[in-house]
Amino acid sequence: LNKVEEKELTPLQEALSQLIRRLQRKDPSAFFSFPMTDLIAPGYSTIIKRPMDFGAMKEKVKNEYYESPEELKVDFRIMCENAMIYNKPETIYHKAARKLLLSGMKILRPERLESLRQSIE
Numbered sequence: 001l002n003k004v005e006e007k008e009l010t011p012l013q014e015a016l017s018q019l020i021r022r023l024q025r026k027d028p029s030a031f032f033s034f035p036m037t038d039l040i041a042p043g044y045s046t047i048i049k050r051p052m053d054f055g056a057m058k059e060k061v062k063n064e065y066y067e068s069p070e071e072l073k074v075d076f077r078i079m080c081e082n083a084m085i086y087n088k089p090e091t092i093y094h095k096a097a098r099k100l101l102l103s104g105m106k107i108l109r110p111e112r113l114e115s116l117r118q119s120i121e
């Protein structure tokens with residue numbers, strides 16, 4: 001290990017990081033990379049009770065917050081649903097969120113998470 005203690009990732013952290021990489025490829029405009037601010041989204045913090053973004057998910061993986069891939073799936077769904085709540089249906093953000101949710105649910109489908117969990121037990 002070099003001076004700055006480089007922590008090895010656990011198998012779960014490796015698997016979750018790979019899932020996030022796959023999910024982020026479905027957000028080419030990076031609409032979901034960073035938390036919303038009331039500056040770019042007026043009233044966001046009063047309307048959305050559980051803000052979530054890919055950066056926050058990566059931080060939770062790093063801090064070993066997630067104990068299973070299913071917990072990551074919950075945050076992913078919240079992130080997409082937040083955008084479909086805050087943004088009107090005709091906006092690019094609402095449409096991007098709906099599309100991202102659909103493609104994400106394929107990546108995170110139960111069978112895949114099952115076999116992933118078995119592979120790291």
Ligand SMILES: CC(=O)c1cc(-c2ccccn2)c2ncccn12
Pocket residue numbers: 029030031032036040041082083086087093
């Ligand atoms: C995801 C979302 O709700 C969102 C992302 C963005 C956004 C805006 C610029 C760059 C990246 N993401 C945004 N802007 C205004 C209102 C809502 N949004």
